[in-house]
Amino acid sequence: MTRYVTSVIVLLIMAGCSSEADKQSKTTVMRLYAKAVADSFSIFIHLPADYNPEQSTKYPVVYLLDANLYFDVMAVTLNKYAEVGLAPNVILVGIGYKDFPAMDSLRNRDDTYPVAIPEYEMSTSGGADKFLSFIHGQLMPAIDQQYRTDTTKRVLMGHSLAGYFTAYTLYRDLAGTATGFSGYIAASPSLHYNHYYLPEQLKTIKDSTRVNVKAYFTFGGQEEPEPRDSGALSLQALMAQLTASVSQKITYQGDIYSNLGHMDTQLPTFIKGLQWILPSE
Known part of the structure; x- marks a missing residue:
C-alpha cells in the first residue's frame, strides 16, 4: 500500500482545496452488488454542472477505475476545465471499493x-473477465437507465494495474467481445504483467x-526499466509494439512524459486523453 502514499497525500490536498465546490457538486455514491464478481463495489457518480434531467441533452460517460483515490480530484478538475472550455461536460462514474485499503488489495483480483505468475506473490488475481462482465452487463445498464447518457461515447480510464485492465478491455474489444466502450485511456499500464502477456496477445x-x-496510452520517462531487468522492454520498444499492434485497427496515440514517474502520469493522462477522445464542441 505504500506505493500509493505520496499520491494519496497530493490528491487529498488538491481535493481539500476545492471542498466548497465539492459540496455544491452533483455527486452521489451507491453500493452495487456485482453478480459476476460476487462482491460489492462503491459507485461514485458526478454529473456535469449543466445537467438537467428534464432536458433532452445526452452526455458522454467516463468510467474511472480506482475511484477511491482518483474520483474526487477528477470530478473537481473536470468541472473547472469544462467551465472554461478545456474539457467536455461528461457524466463521471467512478468504480471503487468499500475504502482505500480494500481497493489496494482487491484491484489485484x-x-x-x-492468474499472476508465482513470483508476484498475489493472493488473488486473474478476475478481469468477471470485472468486465459486471461493468458491461450490470453497471452500464444501471447508469443508462438512471441518467441521460450518450451510449455511443463511453470512455474507460485507469492507471497502473487499472491501466492494464483498460488495455485488456481494449484487447477484448478488438477480439470481438462487446465492451460498450468507444474510448480507452491507460496511464502507465502494467503491461509487463506475466512477462508481457497482454502486448503479445494484442x-x-x-x-x-x-x-x-x-485509445490513448502513456508512460513516464522515469519508468524506463533498469538494464539489469532481464527480458524487460524499453519504453520506446514497448510503445513501438503497441503502435504496430493497435494503430492499424483503431485511432491510437501514445506518449512518454519524459520527466514523470509511474505515480505522476495519471492526472495529465486522464485530462489529455479526454480532451483528445472527447473534444469540446
Missing part, C-alpha cells in the same frame, strides 16, 4: 488476467471491425 489480433474507437 479485478484488474488482471490471467499482436495476435489480425483484423477488427471496430470503427470510431480511440
Whole structure:
C-alpha cells in the first residue's frame, strides 16, 4: 500500500482545496452488488454542472477505475476545465471499493488476467473477465437507465494495474467481445504483467471491425526499466509494439512524459486523453 502514499497525500490536498465546490457538486455514491464478481463495489457518480434531467441533452460517460483515490480530484478538475472550455461536460462514474485499503488489495483480483505468475506473490488475481462482465452487463445498464447518457461515447480510464485492465478491455474489444466502450485511456499500464502477456496477445489480433474507437496510452520517462531487468522492454520498444499492434485497427496515440514517474502520469493522462477522445464542441 505504500506505493500509493505520496499520491494519496497530493490528491487529498488538491481535493481539500476545492471542498466548497465539492459540496455544491452533483455527486452521489451507491453500493452495487456485482453478480459476476460476487462482491460489492462503491459507485461514485458526478454529473456535469449543466445537467438537467428534464432536458433532452445526452452526455458522454467516463468510467474511472480506482475511484477511491482518483474520483474526487477528477470530478473537481473536470468541472473547472469544462467551465472554461478545456474539457467536455461528461457524466463521471467512478468504480471503487468499500475504502482505500480494500481497493489496494482487491484491484489485484479485478484488474488482471490471467492468474499472476508465482513470483508476484498475489493472493488473488486473474478476475478481469468477471470485472468486465459486471461493468458491461450490470453497471452500464444501471447508469443508462438512471441518467441521460450518450451510449455511443463511453470512455474507460485507469492507471497502473487499472491501466492494464483498460488495455485488456481494449484487447477484448478488438477480439470481438462487446465492451460498450468507444474510448480507452491507460496511464502507465502494467503491461509487463506475466512477462508481457497482454502486448503479445494484442499482436495476435489480425483484423477488427471496430470503427470510431480511440485509445490513448502513456508512460513516464522515469519508468524506463533498469538494464539489469532481464527480458524487460524499453519504453520506446514497448510503445513501438503497441503502435504496430493497435494503430492499424483503431485511432491510437501514445506518449512518454519524459520527466514523470509511474505515480505522476495519471492526472495529465486522464485530462489529455479526454480532451483528445472527447473534444469540446
